[in-house]
Amino acid sequence: MLLDGMREFFVVQGPVALKRGWRRKKHHLFLCNDILVISNNIHKKKFKIKKVILLSYLWMSDYADLSRGHNSTACKSIILFWPKENFVFTFCTKEQKNWWWFFLQRFINEAKKTHALRMLMEGEPELRQRMRS
Structure with a gap:
């Protein structure tokens, strides 16, 4: 998948x-550079996807610290929070x-930086033009 000129990778x-x-x-987790996929545990050599979460929407905390x-x-x-x-x-x-x-x-930090830059550029056409040149 190609998102904003950056390839998604496992x-x-x-x-x-x-x-x-x-x-x-x-369950089973799959982390890509921009998403976290949560699936059921393997059954008959197949995974069933339960959730796909954009990393830019995630927060995390150490459970030992909170508990x-x-x-x-x-x-x-680890505790993962998303909306x-x-x-x-x-x-x-x-x-x-x-x-x-x-x-x-x-990868959460990278995704949030990319998301913030994208939001800034969408709101500023002049900035977008300067970034291209």
Whole structure:
């Protein structure tokens, strides 16, 4: 897919447990440079896409910081927020959580910068013209 002259590319994927309220379900995440895809856990060698979220709409927080807990689940969890929803994402290991934290933070920040620049340029035709030359 080509968006704003930038190609979408795959970054990382892996299993995760999503918690909303008291319910916890196994899912699979796919991170691209501009979107996060949440699917069901693999079944018959296929994934069913549940959600596709633009990274420019995401916020994240460390679950251990918010819950003030130091149990094994809190240390392996991240909370992702986007308009109207939020989930606790629990990874298999703390190392996996740290990798996801690194990649999510990096690509969320890049997506927000790109989104802010796009909004600025849409509102300023003169700026858009100067950027092209």
